[in-house]
Amino acid sequence: xxxxxxxxxxxxxxxxxxxxxxxxxxKPTIGNESLxxxxxxxxxxxxxxxxxxxxxxxxxxxxxxxxxxxxxxSADGRTANQTDHVLISNRFRSAITDxxxxxxxxxxxxxNLLKINFKVKLRVKTGNxxxxxxxxxxxxxxxxxxxxxxxxxxxxxxxxxxxxxxxxTDNDINEKWENIxxxxxxxxxxxxxxxxxxxxxx
Numbered sequence: 604x605x606x607x608x609x610x611x612x613x614x615x616x617x618x619x620x621x622x623x624x625x626x627x628x629x630k631p632t633i634g635n636e637s638l639x640x641x642x643x644x645x646x647x648x649x650x651x652x653x654x655x656x657x658x659x660x661x662x663x664x665x666x667x668x669x670x671x672x673x674x675x676x677s678a679d680g681r682t683a684n685q686t687d688h689v690l691i692s693n694r695f696r697s698a699i700t701d702x703x704x705x706x707x708x709x710x711x712x713x714x715n716l717l718k719i720n721f722k723v724k725l726r727v728k729t730g731n732x733x734x735x736x737x738x739x740x741x742x743x744x745x746x747x748x749x750x751x752x753x754x755x756x757x758x759x760x761x762x763x764x765x766x767x768x769x770x771x772t773d774n775d776i777n778e779k780w781e782n783i784x785x786x787x788x789x790x791x792x793x794x795x796x797x798x799x800x801x802x803x804x805x
Contacts, residue, residue, distance in 0.1 A: 609694075612692060612695045613692045613695075614690070614692075615658065616687075616688065617687065618674075618675070618714060621642075621648075621686055622645070622684060623637045623639065623646045623649070623663050623685070624639050624642035625640050625641075632653050632658075632659060633650060633660045633663045633664070634660070634663050634664030635663075636665055636667070637663040637685060638672040638683075638684070638685035639684070639685060657692060659690065660688055660689070662689045662717070665701055665703065667703050669683075671703040671704050671706075672704060673715065674687035675713060676713055678713070687715075687717055689717070698722060698723040699719060700721070702717060703718055704717055
């Protein structure tokens with residue numbers, strides 16, 4: 604557990620052979636919707652583990668009928684317990700929106716199947732566009748880079764002249780100007796990328 608990054612979603616689930624109760628002292632960690640009223644020894648261990656690792660017991664926090672909390676039945680069918688639990692990082696506890704036991708599916712076990720509703724929003728990083736723009740502007744704030752850019756433009760002047768020669772049959776002066784601007788912009792962005800690499804920003 605200690606080797607997992609804090610930004611990762613930590614989920615622990617399974618049969619812990621526990622009874623988690625409804626004691627008020629544990630309420631912040633277990634809620635108040637357990638099938639049982641008192642916590643047994645194994646239950647205290649899982650609660651203490653959850654507290655020490657920043658986990659929340661979500662399987663005892665949702666309001667359902669008792670038959671939808673029962674996860675295990677004795678062989679004679681007379682005893683039912685809630686021994687299967689789901690723990691998740693406190694930071695992401697709201698990602699689990701519901702947990703209930705399904706009595707219908709036949710899974711060949713004395714345990715019921717647990718249904719967990721899980722919903723999480725993923726962030727999309729959009730900072731790269733801003734950073735690229737900032738690096739391009741910084742080229743002209745540094746006299747040395749500004750001179751290098753001017754030298755590179757001068758070295759590419761033959762390309763611009765050839766481009767103009769190729770378009771001499773075209774009478775649209777605006778189109779010629781757009782072609783030249785595009786080529787200059789490509790040189791500028793190339794210079795920006797190189798400077799960013801030099802500074803360790805890319």
